[in-house]
Amino acid sequence: MVEEPVMTERDKILTRIREALQVPAAQPGAHDARPATAAAPSSAIGEARRWLPKVGASFDEQLALFAKNAADLKANFQLFASVEELNAALVQLRVAENWQRVASHQAELSSRACTVLDLPVCWTDRGYDVLEMEKCDAGITECDALIAQTGSVLVTTRSAGGRALSILPPHHVVIARRTQLVADLTAAFALIQQKYAPDYPSMISFITGPSRTGDIERILVLGAHGPKKLTIFCL
Amino acid sequence: MSTNATQFQAAAEKVTGDLRQRQFIRTALGNYEIARDLRKASFQSWESARQTAATTKWQAINHLDTHLEALVAKLEARGTKVHWASNGVQAREIILAIVRDKKARSIIKSKAMTSEEIHLNDALEKAGFDVVESDLGEFIVQLRGEAPYHIVFPSMHLTRGQIRELFQKELGSTSSDSPEELTMVARQVMRHKYITADIGFTGGNFAIAETGMISITENEGNARLTAALPKTMVTLLGIEKVLPKLSDLALFLPMLATAGAGQALTCYNTMYGGPRQPGEVDGPEEWHVILLDNHRTELLADAEQRDALHCIRCGACLNVCPIFRNVGGHTYGTTYSGPVGSVITPHLRGLQDWKHLSSASSLCGACTEACPVKIDLHHHLLQNRRNAATEKPAFFERLGYRLLAFIANDRVLWLVAKKIGRLTQPLQHFVKGTALDPARAWTKTRDLPPLAPVSFKEWWRNRS
Numbered sequence: 001m002v003e004e005p006v007m008t009e010r011d012k013i014l015t016r017i018r019e020a021l022q023v024p025a026a027q028p029g030a031h032d033a034r035p036a037t038a039a040a041p042s043s044a045i046g047e048a049r050r051w052l053p054k055v056g057a058s059f060d061e062q063l064a065l066f067a068k069n070a071a072d073l074k075a076n077f078q079l080f081a082s083v084e085e086l087n088a089a090l091v092q093l094r095v096a097e098n099w100q101r102v103a104s105h106q107a108e109l110s111s112r113a114c115t116v117l118d119l120p121v122c123w124t125d126r127g128y129d130v131l132e133m134e135k136c137d138a139g140i141t142e143c144d145a146l147i148a149q150t151g152s153v154l155v156t157t158r159s160a161g162g163r164a165l166s167i168l169p170p171h172h173v174v175i176a177r178r179t180q181l182v183a184d185l186t187a188a189f190a191l192i193q194q195k196y197a198p199d200y201p202s203m204i205s206f207i208t209g210p211s212r213t214g215d216i217e218r219i220l221v222l223g224a225h226g227p228k229k230l231t232i233f234c235l
Numbered sequence: 236m237s238t239n240a241t242q243f244q245a246a247a248e249k250v251t252g253d254l255r256q257r258q259f260i261r262t263a264l265g266n267y268e269i270a271r272d273l274r275k276a277s278f279q280s281w282e283s284a285r286q287t288a289a290t291t292k293w294q295a296i297n298h299l300d301t302h303l304e305a306l307v308a309k310l311e312a313r314g315t316k317v318h319w320a321s322n323g324v325q326a327r328e329i330i331l332a333i334v335r336d337k338k339a340r341s342i343i344k345s346k347a348m349t350s351e352e353i354h355l356n357d358a359l360e361k362a363g364f365d366v367v368e369s370d371l372g373e374f375i376v377q378l379r380g381e382a383p384y385h386i387v388f389p390s391m392h393l394t395r396g397q398i399r400e401l402f403q404k405e406l407g408s409t410s411s412d413s414p415e416e417l418t419m420v421a422r423q424v425m426r427h428k429y430i431t432a433d434i435g436f437t438g439g440n441f442a443i444a445e446t447g448m449i450s451i452t453e454n455e456g457n458a459r460l461t462a463a464l465p466k467t468m469v470t471l472l473g474i475e476k477v478l479p480k481l482s483d484l485a486l487f488l489p490m491l492a493t494a495g496a497g498q499a500l501t502c503y504n505t506m507y508g509g510p511r512q513p514g515e516v517d518g519p520e521e522w523h524v525i526l527l528d529n530h531r532t533e534l535l536a537d538a539e540q541r542d543a544l545h546c547i548r549c550g551a552c553l554n555v556c557p558i559f560r561n562v563g564g565h566t567y568g569t570t571y572s573g574p575v576g577s578v579i580t581p582h583l584r585g586l587q588d589w590k591h592l593s594s595a596s597s598l599c600g601a602c603t604e605a606c607p608v609k610i611d612l613h614h615h616l617l618q619n620r621r622n623a624a625t626e627k628p629a630f631f632e633r634l635g636y637r638l639l640a641f642i643a644n645d646r647v648l649w650l651v652a653k654k655i656g657r658l659t660q661p662l663q664h665f666v667k668g669t670a671l672d673p674a675r676a677w678t679k680t681r682d683l684p685p686l687a688p689v690s691f692k693e694w695w696r697n698r699s
Contacts, residue, residue, distance in 0.1 A: 009319040009320065009321050013526070013528045014304070016535075017300045020533075021297060023536070024297070025293070027290070028545075050283070051281070051283040052279065052284065124517065125516060126516070127516060128516070128517075134430065150489070158515070162463075163463035163518045164463040164464060167456050167459040185484070185485035185489065189484065193481065202507060202515060203508075204505065205504070206504040208502050210502075212502055213372075215371040216414040217395055218263045218266060223418070224422065225460055226459060226502075
């Protein structure tokens with residue numbers, strides 16, 4: 001007697017899918033009176049760029065767009081001509097918000113910012129105590145890219161000191177270089193793949209403004225669970 | 236008439252009579268439309284973007300098996316534990332087993348419609364675990380013991396005054412009714428929960444086959460915290476969420492934000508590729524991903540309506556639907572409400588029990604036009620009506636139409652019927668809307684137009 005092989009749930013679901021797909025479905029747009037406009041799906045993404053909000057080609061246009069988007073999102077974006085200016089702005093921020101301690105990770109820009117601030121630092125690099133980080137006034141990180149199209153900051157576990165540093169403290173300060181500005185999301189994803197594939201960081205996050213909610217009468221409130229403030233200092 | 240249908244009617248009647256709530260919903264959704272249209276206008280071509288998104292989803296769904304296998308292989312290669320669940324019972328058992336294995340006491344959840352679908356909170360609470368919804372809107376409806384009102388805006392039916400009273404009663408807060416203060420109350424409560432929770436539970440918006448990642452979209456940062464602090468992370472995902480490539484997100488993230496809430500991009504869009512990796516400083520030690528079928532393969536088998544699986548749960552069809560706007564989200568009595576809910580619920584939970592939802596539509600097509608992935612929603616509602624009638628013909632309705640056809644085809648019978656109608660119609664006035672009225676379903680809230688005193692034929696013959 002031949003014993004029937006035991007089907008796992010995985011096999012059962014995949015079998016059901018394959019049986020279901022025996023009957024082909026009409027292409028999208030088939031019910032439209034107008035004929036479909038999209039070309040072959042293989043080129044879909046190069047194509048997507050043509051439909052998405054437009055981004056200027058020059059660096060200045062992209063920088064202006066990023067600044068406008070950041071302002072709309074109520075993020076604090078500042079561009080500095082020199083390290084001295086950046087340092088002065090950091091100190092100003094520390095004084096204005098009366099910071100007592102900050103959290104950060106060891107990387108060129110973030111370490112230097114912490115030296116300038118001259119405050120106790122909760123470093124994440126060799127593991128950290130969550131309760132200690134929760135008491136910090138700000139989280140200071142680097143990033144992978146700034147995205148002009150959306151005003152977003154791209155961070156990963158590797159570029160920004162782990163998963164919690166950019167979300168737990170009430171103020172997230174990003175220190176970036178202007179060379180990190182990219183045009184759009186398509187460019188940002190290309191950058192991620194180029195930089196990390198196939199060994200991706202376990203978390204990749206696009207941060208677009210400070211944390212927000214509209215769950216009470218659809219009225220915008222900043223700082224729902226994540227940072228109430230997002231500052232982007234660009235060198 | 237099934238109880239689901241009668242419940243729908245009773246609830247719809249109640250909400251449509253509540254002018255305050257209707258006004259409230261209309262204002263909120265009116266503002267949504269203004270914001271969304273501004274965002275749509277910033278696209279170089281919203282229509283072409285929709286077509287590309289629909290084509291990409293079509294590709295993904297029509298090769299679902301290969302995409303799922305690629306996704307799972309990539310996830311497992313980086314230490315993620317993948318589980319498959321054919322139905323809600325299995326998914327609940329898998330999750331309960333993980334929770335018990337980890338000897339967890341408290342679970343923090345970020346918003347997941349799949350968990351509503353399998354009634355996860357109920358199951359966890361009955362098993363004695365402490366579950367907290369961290370999304371503000373979900374937290375509010377959880378405190379009220381209600382289901383979410385809307386798939387994207389769960390607490391949109393409540394005023395700030397109601398929320399203040401709720402927080403006062405349940406949390407002992409002394410906050411005013413300013414939205415800022417109320418939000419900060421929830422923030423304080425939740426901070427402690429994130430740090431002490433043993434398990435973080437999330438849903439997912441997209442799953443990327445190419446790189447083995449799950450993408451989560453949110454505004455509040457609650458999902459980011461849920462995926463950062465607890466030692467174990469559990470994600471429940473419908474099998475239809477796959478996209479072929481990472482770069483597909485460059486299109487889908489802005490479209491979801493635009494269609495869902497009139498934003499250019501939602502505040503946090505995060506792709507997770509595994510639990511904490513070697514060399515990383517934090518994140519969960521274990522990540523369990525549960526792939527949920529729960530009748531999705533049955534919908535997949537219906538080639539005509541397969542595109543309903545393209546849905547990215549943005550809620551755009553709910554927001555523009557004249558029925559949703561007037562009967563509200565709770566009336567549906569389903570996990571997924573509005574047009575897309577009316578289309579898929581009969582597939583997920585039985586056609587005969589939920590066919591009444593297909594009639595809760597004016598077939599105006601606003602939903603189809605709003606859908607960012609071009610699901611042919613209003614035609615699917617018609618197809619559900621057809622399928623329900625074919626499967627189980629309505630005997631009396633059919634008899635009624637046969638009788639009408641018979642009378643209308645005979646000149647003498649038609650004349651007699653007209654005469655009787657003209658004579659008896661004035662009597663209907665006395666019983667209008669009561670149980671004695673044969674046309675009650677119509678006349679309860681409307682007038683029956685009077686038959687013309689003279690037919691066209693008579694008028695033509697007698698004209699001078």
